[in-house]
Amino acid sequence: AQSVTQPDIHITVSEGASLELRCNYSYGATPYLFWYVQSPGQGLQLLLKYFSGDTLVQGIKGFEAEFKRSQSSFNLRKPSVHWSDAAEYFCAVGEGGNKLTFGTGTQLKVEL
Amino acid sequence: DVKVTQSSRYLVKRTGEKVFLECVQDMDHENMFWYRQDPGLGLRLIYFSYDVKMKEKGDIPEGYSVSREKKERFSLILESASTNQTSMYLCASRRAGARGEKLFFGSGTQLSVL
Numbered sequence: 372a373q374s375v376t377q378p379d380i381h382i383t384v385s386e387g388a389s390l391e392l393r394c395n396y397s398y399g400a401t402p403y404l405f406w407y408v409q410s411p412g413q414g415l416q417l418l419l420k421y422f423s424g425d426t427l428v429q430g431i432k433g434f435e436a437e438f439k440r441s442q443s444s445f446n447l448r449k450p451s452v453h454w455s456d457a458a459e460y461f462c463a464v465g466e467g468g469n470k471l472t473f474g475t476g477t478q479l480k481v482e483l
Numbered sequence: 484d485v486k487v488t489q490s491s492r493y494l495v496k497r498t499g500e501k502v503f504l505e506c507v508q509d510m511d512h513e514n515m516f517w518y519r520q521d522p523g524l525g526l527r528l529i530y531f532s533y534d535v536k537m538k539e540k541g542d543i544p545e546g547y548s549v550s551r552e553k554k555e556r557f558s559l560i561l562e563s564a565s566t567n568q569t570s571m572y573l574c575a576s577r578r579a580g581a582r583g584e585k586l587f588f589g590s591g592t593q594l595s596v597l
Contacts (some may be wrong), residue, residue, distance in 0.1 A: 380523070403583050406552060414487070414588030415526075422583045461525060471540070471586065473518075475525035 373398040373466050377474035384452050385482045392447040392477050394462030403465035404445040406436055409476075410458045418460075421445065432456070457481045486510075487590040489574050494595050502561040504592050506574030513579035515557035517541075517548040517549065517565045517587065529572075530567065532557055 374397045384390055396402055403422045407415040419430025426438040436447045447461060462474040490505035508515065516531040528541030532551040546568060550558045557576075561568055571593050575586040 377525075405585070414575075414585070415592045416588070417585040420583060420585065459537065465583065470527075470528065470531075473526040475523055482529075 373402075373464050373472050375462050375472055375474035377460075377462055377477050379477045380475070381478045381480065383480040386454050387451050389451045390447075390452045390456070390479070392462075392479070394445045394447065394458050394474060396442065396445060396464045397445050398464050398466065402437075402445075404407060404431065404438060405463040405465065405471070406434070406445075406447050407461045407463060407473075408432075408458050411459065413482070415461060418447070438456075452479075452481055454481045454483055458473050487574055487587050487589040489507065489572075489575055489592050491592050492590065494592055496561075496564050496592045496594065498565060498596060500542065500561075500564050500596075502594065502596075504559040504561075504566045504572055504574075504587055506557045506559070506576075506595070507555050508557075508574075508576040508587070509555065510576060510578075512576040512587070513554070514574040514577050514584075515551065516577075517547075517557070517559045518573045518575065519543065520573055520591070529559065541567065564594075566596050568594065569596045570594060 376395045405420045406418040421428045421438045459476045460471045462477045465471045487508045517529040519528040530549040532538045548560045571591050573591045574589040577584045577586045
């Protein structure tokens with residue numbers, strides 16, 4: 372069965388600092404991988420996704436993620452964090468059919 | 484702008500009540516989903532529907548049922564609410580087809596069962 376692990380429950384960074392959120396997955400075939408963001412009081416919004424091709428994918432709001440098959444990882448990065456990036460971030464993996472499995476989320480706090 | 488609308492933002496119900504959570508999407512999407520979100524557990528799939536009157540159980544369907552009589556509307560039903568169903572409920576929709584299609588989420592319904 373597929374699974375997603377986000378090892379960091381909470382992360383705090385200073386505004387302007389770089390960010391990396393970790394995501395590891397377990398899936399037998401070629402995975403479809405996603406990062407979603409949830410701002411307070413909102414539903415989830417897609418940041419970026421990977422399913423084939425270039426292993427470095429660009430998303431909205433200046434985020435990027437790199438797929439590393441050898442490490443079963445899909446880490447999210449941003450070179451310079453803004454206070455408005457404070458939110459909860461979810462990694463997800465899609466299997467065949469309709470099912471999408473989400474990680475437990477990483478809560479990002481940005482210090483001014 | 485595309486929209487997934489959940490009928491209530493906050494809901495308070497009593498144990499044993501029958502509870503209906505409504506979700507409407509305006510994108511003509513075939514697939515609709517109900518997730519439950521709990522701190523430390525992330526999102527867990529309760530049910531999804533791939534077409535009108537069609538449904539499949541997700542990971543945690545016990546205590547829930549669903550109804551999809553029209554394409555744009557997907558209802559989650561708690562037959563007899565219990566305190567352990569206190570949670571944030573998120574509805575989502577997407578086009579049918581490849582599994583790379585993105586989900587569009589509603590803003591969620593925070594349900595408290597007393």
